[in-house]
Amino acid sequence: MPHHQRADARRNYARILAVAEREVAAHGADASLERIARVAGVGSATVRRHFPGRAALLEAVFHERIEALCARAAASVDAVDARAALLDWLDGFTEYAASARGMAEALAQDRLVEPERVSACSVQLEQAVEPLLRRAAESGAVARDVTAADLLTLVTGIALATERHADPAAEGRRLLELTVRGISPVR
Template sequence: MADQQRADARRNYARILAVAEQEVAAHGADASLERIARVAGVGSATVRRHFPGRQALLEAVFRERIESLCARAEALADAADARAALLDWLGGLTEYSASARGMAEALVQDRLVEPEQVSACSVKLEGAIEPLLRRVAEQGAVAPGVTAADLVTLVTGIALATEHHSDPAAEGRRLLDLTVRGVSPSH
């Protein structure tokens, strides 16, 4: 019986987190906990049991997406077309950044996450994409001197620039494509 309860709790946690990701993507850091509970098919008490407040839920969504992006970079590291793999990953980072409207700011503002932790996430992303960027550079498919930190910073700038756009994801993608032409012109 206890194993069944733990399994149910794990499924509820995963379902709540998946719905929270979608809601944060749609509504930013102000996503409604009540709506998340309703869409996940659980009671608000279940959400609070797993995530005592909005900040805890935002932190879990933030951490989950960072881990997912790092895993994606690792999966792409050995792709035959390193440039296409890098552009795919940058597109995913741009999409995530556009969908995470206000999340990092909300976490820092509420002092749940220190600014250094947000910076640590950038460093983690940079480290994850570094092997792929190195392969792209070896193939001569990126401008000399481009670093992983440069790429993460560019995507962060795009996310900030498009935050209040009517379609931040589409505008982010357009600006990323424009940026890529300068960073890694196709041959």
């Protein structure tokens, strides 16, 4: 949100975002924009002025956690064990994507419904994991043809498959472990 906005516009933005976070957590990526506006006490035009589309709103909702995942990847890029660093990051991403209702759906919509339009969240995550993946591939821990996009698609699929599970994060981690045995078996 630009800092040059009027104080009331900044308050509206913050209120809309807070309501959107709750609504997405409760209803997923298809949370009603009209309900978000109503609960935030603003008109739907105000919501659209701050967030020109659903994708922009979802990117804002998930922004902080995406930043934390990117920072986690950057902090691990020089780890001695490249495989462990990559798997640790994937585990953290899987846990969050499985437990943050709406995130996996938002990422999946980008890749499946509109593959030519990839969200800023997807781009950030791919760029963050790329160095970890490259180091793991160079060490022989991961097949060289595995891409960052493949890993995001994999985790997104796991998160979508587990979202209605009693403990989505635990089930997501379990499925990731099963998958890792296939893409990067311990030697």
